[in-house]
Amino acid sequence: MKRNFAPLFRLWHWTMALAVLGLIGTVLLRKTFLSKSANAEIIRQKLAGFSITVDPDQAVAVAKAIRAPMWEWHYILAVVLGVAILLRIVAMLRGDAQMPIVKLVQSEGLMEKFKSLIHLLICLAILLMALTGTFYYFHDALGIAKDSARWAKELHESLFVPLLILILLHIGGVIRHELTTKECIVSKMIHGE
Numbered sequence: 001m002k003r004n005f006a007p008l009f010r011l012w013h014w015t016m017a018l019a020v021l022g023l024i025g026t027v028l029l030r031k032t033f034l035s036k037s038a039n040a041e042i043i044r045q046k047l048a049g050f051s052i053t054v055d056p057d058q059a060v061a062v063a064k065a066i067r068a069p070m071w072e073w074h075y076i077l078a079v080v081l082g083v084a085i086l087l088r089i090v091a092m093l094r095g096d097a098q099m100p101i102v103k104l105v106q107s108e109g110l111m112e113k114f115k116s117l118i119h120l121l122i123c124l125a126i127l128l129m130a131l132t133g134t135f136y137y138f139h140d141a142l143g144i145a146k147d148s149a150r151w152a153k154e155l156h157e158s159l160f161v162p163l164l165i166l167i168l169l170h171i172g173g174v175i176r177h178e179l180t181t182k183e184c185i186v187s188k189m190i191h192g193e
Helices: 007-031 036-049 056-094 100-106 110-137 150-158 160-181 185-191
Strands: none
Touching: 007 056, 007 160, 007 185, 036 056, 056 110, 100 110, 110 150, 110 160, 150 160, 160 185
């Protein structure tokens, strides 16, 4: 099957990909190098070496301040992702892009159905993460108490690993497709024909 990807589709795809990868990067930083609890302990220990004592809450506040710029990038990338999602929805409603569920239903053969299912699940996971993240971020503006919005944060965070697995399956499928079909799909997604 010969595929051609229009310049706007390629721009949309790579915008989505870079936004998602950037968002994943900020989460990985949060859970590793910029962990508030780990960094708070480092801050306490280092300051203790200078005979300065800080309580755990103060150390956590400093650790949060250190990683605040990283969260700014998380929010900026989330806005980029949100705009890209809206553009895709508009394209689907106009008939310029196929809905993933339609592609799944119309797919023939087990492998095509599997690829379409992975794509659909990626789209649903990204959409659900965007909605829950937006809801949690704006809970205060919506007049909803933080505790009442905690379910959105928990769902948002619980989708991280499944989305990561789906993205790895997608990338693996692209590599497999590239190696077995000689269709040059990666080249076409980068610069067209």
